Amino acid sequence: MLAVLVDALVAELRLPWLAGLPLLLLAIVPARAVAVGDDLGGVTATAAAFLLLVWVDRRRDITRPPASTAAALGATAVIGALVLQALVPTLVNPAPASAGTLRPVFAPGADPLVRLGEQLRRGADVTVLTYKTTASTPVYLRVVTIDNLSGDEWAPTTSEGDPSSRQVLTFPSPEGLGEDVEREEVSTVINDAYQQRSWLPVPYPATSIDGLVGDWAWEPDALTVQAVGPVRPVDEYTVSSLQTDPTVEQLQAAPPAGGAAFDRYLSLPTGMPSIIADTAATVTADAGTGYDKAVALQDYLRGRDFTYDEETPQRADGDGDSMDVIAAFLDAKRGYCVHFASAMTVMARTLGIPARIAVGYQPGERRINQPGVFEVTSHDLHAWPELYFEGAGWVRFEPTPGRGDVPRYRQDAQASGTDPSSAPTPTPSAAARSDRSEEDAAAAAGGSAGGPPLGGAALGAGVLVLLGAPALARALRRRRRLAALRVPRAGPAWDEVHDTALDLGILQSGADTPRALAARLEEVLSPSPEEHAQLQKLLAVVERERFARPGTTGDAADERAVHGLLHRMRAGRSRGARLRATLLPKSLVTWALSLRRPETPATAS
Template sequence: MSKLLSGRATPEPGHDVGRGIPSEPAPKLLGRPQTGPARWVLAASVFAAVMGTSLSLRGLVVDFSWFPPATLVVACTLLFPALLRRRLPLSPFAPVGALLGWLLGLTLVFFPGTALLGFVPTPATVGAALELASRASTLIMTNNAPVPSAPAIFFLICAGLGFAALLIDTIAITVAMPAASALGLVLIMLPAALTTKAGVGTVGFMAAGAGYLLVLGCCNWYAPEGKIRSASMVQPTGILSRAMALGAAVVLLTALLPAAIPGFTQGSFPQGSRLNGPSGVSELDPMISLGANLRQQSNEVALTYLSNSTSAHYMRLSTLEDFTGKIWQPASFDNSLDPGLGQLSPAPAAGASVPSLDTLTVISTPNLASEWLPAPLSVTDVSGLDGSWLWDPERQTIRSSTSSTAGQQYTVRSKMPRLSRAVLSTASAASGAELDPVFSALPANVPPIVGTTAREVAGDQQSPYAQAVALQDYLRSGAFTYSLDTPVQDGYDGSGMDVLAKFLDVKSGYCIHFSAAMAVMARELGIPSRIAVGYAPGASTSARAELDGQTLNGFQATGRDAHAWPELYFQGLGWVPFEPTPARGSVPDYTQDDTAAAPQASAEPTVAASATPTSTPSATATAAAVAAGGASSTTNRWPLVSGVSAALLLLLATPALARMVVRRRRLGQVRGSPRWGSGLGGSGLADTGLAGTADALVAWRELVATAVDYGYDYDPALTPARHAEKISRMLGRSDPGGLALVLSSYEQAAYGKAESGKNSNGAPGNDELADALETLLARLKTTATPWQRFRATFLPPSFLTRP
């Protein structure tokens, strides 16, 4: 032994003396190499990782009905490669087996009627799969998350999870790149991260992190370098404990930081924002199916407002008037329009002979992000807006290509004619030159059921108004039902003439179907029409404010108030709202009786101010009114600062804490204390007080790791004797006590043959070995520089490297 420490290396078992190049002999492995248990453990780890990560998809679909079939498909995908790995020569073909299992699993779950024996695909199976995939694509294109539960969506999710399992199994086991298997888990989380407001979520992310660590650990234990081995051959490498400590810290920090740091929940691209608009706000996009928004929105307040009316307004954002395309959407906005929003003149408007009602509304949109500005019908003036906004007088909408409604507070004045049955009964439809032809145009492919139904419902009614009321009453009759799900289940969700025909046949749908039906049937009868998209009258609140001598009453609209309704044009009166959707909004008074009445909740406010305000409300008054309407208060920043500080401290302390735990566990094992996780077992000496094989190996590993922490440059090509020489020079002594004992114990455990009950050359006692190790560790610390001691304590290099 003294020769070893003096630099004269002697051959050790496993050395090639002739070549003179030392090589590290492999520790003795007991047991016969069998792949039986290992392949199942590997398959189970991939299965757990995939299904755990799939929890991140909880916000994509309205419920978890897809989970059981997905479990079966993923299990089938992983079963076949595990079976092939039973024989090592067949292991390279595991990806082919995974592909086969994936296809058979999908066939068994979704297309048993088209398959041989219920699971063998046929050409008919391929056709059915393509049809289901096409249906899923349509649902995705016409819906925002959460999408409805439908077989097509289930098929897409199951196929995606099965493919992810195939990818992870191939990369981690066959290609022997377990770290790169994270790609498969990221693919699973990506849809939720991009399309849902909540993003991946804490549960989904933590499950993905735990699954990834599980795959790494199992591949390191059971399939190093892609070679599967049995549990009896498994040795602890130390990588798992470090990976688990680091991974757990990262997962914990990632779960805590989004709640503490504004950048995760605010800004231009927060998690789950769908790359458009701030997180945590409602979003009503008129360019997509309104049904998707209704299924997505919650009871979160989208906007609040105060008005000199005693009834809530319909808040318009945009209009749909071009019914010629397959998908109906707002017309493109002309950027050459006058950006000024003062003294607006809605055109065409009501005639001078018709009495009008002037309304003042102060609107706050703290939780609504849209390029379209919510406002009542017939706006005449808007003030207090931030950003650049354009007014379209023909459609009476306000839009911006550079600004958003998020966080806006503004004042709107509007002028609405006092409508009644008597006034409307004498009105006629617009002349051809009075309106843009787009408000009357119909495509050539209008289904016959639309015109036939319109004429049957109108019957012998002569006036446009009477015909409009007949259409509204027909759609609100008991023959039709309101449903968000039926159009999706029966395949006619969205817009277009084919959708409208199916709706009139099935007689079930939601606001976009009812409003479209009335608007198109009105055009069939010669009445110009359009569809308004925005918010139905919300609920009143207790907020009150005084402005310019008028009392303003508080109201609010939530995401569930998202709505669409038709507006029909009458000469001399302008655009008049109707409400054909049952169980939504309220029927206008001017469609119910002969009593002349002011506009009401379903159209415009019923109570007018004594006089139109003569001056624009001051900034102070407007701010006070909006605050009374429920503007958010300033957030206390102390929880934010505390959370960030705690998270940073935890991050900085992670290496030190993990290294301390590992050191104490190793020292306890060497001294003979109860231990866990060694995976090696002892040599039968635990009860005698003698150091066992595992104890000696752990002692050597801790000595080298501590030396690395204090600056030792570890070279895996050197023999233990050469390492001992270099560590001896670090200690500054020619014959340091205890080093020879630790080295000889390691060499004996790694290369020697153990007899029953004790080592052939005599094993040191646990206390003796532990005392020697602790002495060496203490001497390494005392001989180190202050910087080396600081680094060894707080940034130990052995935490990330395996000596």
């Protein structure tokens, strides 16, 4: 398409300076599509090379603008190219050193929260894994957990010691999970698109993993899984895990967690901005138990005052990994999952509830053509808080509006005096308030969370421009031809009459002589005597201009008669025929395939 467009601009329309604009796309879009970064030097060099070609081509004709105009158009092209480069969305994640692999989100030594923020704003949406599970509901896949919030950069805690005693064929019991909490053993088969990982996506709490290559070890407490030594190749593996189902009463009855083992989940840095603790205290003022306070925090963050926004500017260094960022988020009330999860985790700690951040993937979507199979993409990267309640263990919450699934814990049937087989009645402190907050958040977001980014709109506009390129090229061609009537010359105007007849379906081929075309127009248009006379006079002028001896003079073509004939041709055709003639002009296709009809020197422009 670019080759045809450039050829039309240069050879047919004699506008070589405009041909540089589509050529600049070749310097911008491919690199941008694979996110290799903005290339100001490359774009500038391309524009400079193009201007050099225009300067070297010293041929002059009536259509060539002065050098200053060409320079101005070239500068406009460079500026437009840089703007387009910033708007075009990334289509493919850039590959690491080994070609053909997806970019690792959780690389060794990298801050997962920072990497997650980069991925959320990258705009690409590629499949990272698929899974099939026996669980009654789709599963979250945790990759790492963050519990050390004392520094400026938050990273997962890794264990020291011999990893051979922590092999993934058998996991320990999850921390704090009591025997009276109902549970179900489930199996999840995961097919990973990454060629290698250092951390493994697994449901929580896992009990065993089968099918992995190399040495992998679980981390105590969090039960996350990390490669031992170098990163390992990952393909298909099976995770056995528990799907727990604590009741609201069990969570409300949980005693405060005590002991030195929980100090790290309650630790907060000194000098933390006061807005964090003050907001937590205000939001939970009417809540009684620790679980009620947790639900109040979740409802507050999912409420109508907060907006999910992946383009939120940061006021501190990092992406949600600083208390200053959390304070700025609570003040602006705009952010994405990293901010919501971090804010709820830190506010829960100020209330004496052990909390940590989980980073991984939300459940994804079912594949229509593969029953039971879920597809997880890079847009499913997510962060959420986990809070500890004695007897139930680590419990997932979802404070991010418009993302993820809000957990709803069942009401104890015996405690509420209802039939166990009947549907439970949600309590205001749990499901009902979560339902209302989710609806309020969706209304407040106004659908923006799932809407197309600016880059997607730019891509759509680019597609529309490409689709409209034939109509634009045809319009420019028509304008140049009709302008020749003022020279005066009738040949280009007659070529326009011929191509208009071809576009509208009046002619079926492009090989008609002027006299044959005039006869066809007489047949189709049934002109009035005055129109017949004008057509015959125009035909005589064209034939004399094309076939008389050089230097022979005659009458000029009537400009009003030419425009009237073109109007009469369009008015006599259906609306569909006119639309096809505008968007899909047959004359351009015929010209491109035949490499332009030969013209006599008298009509060549």
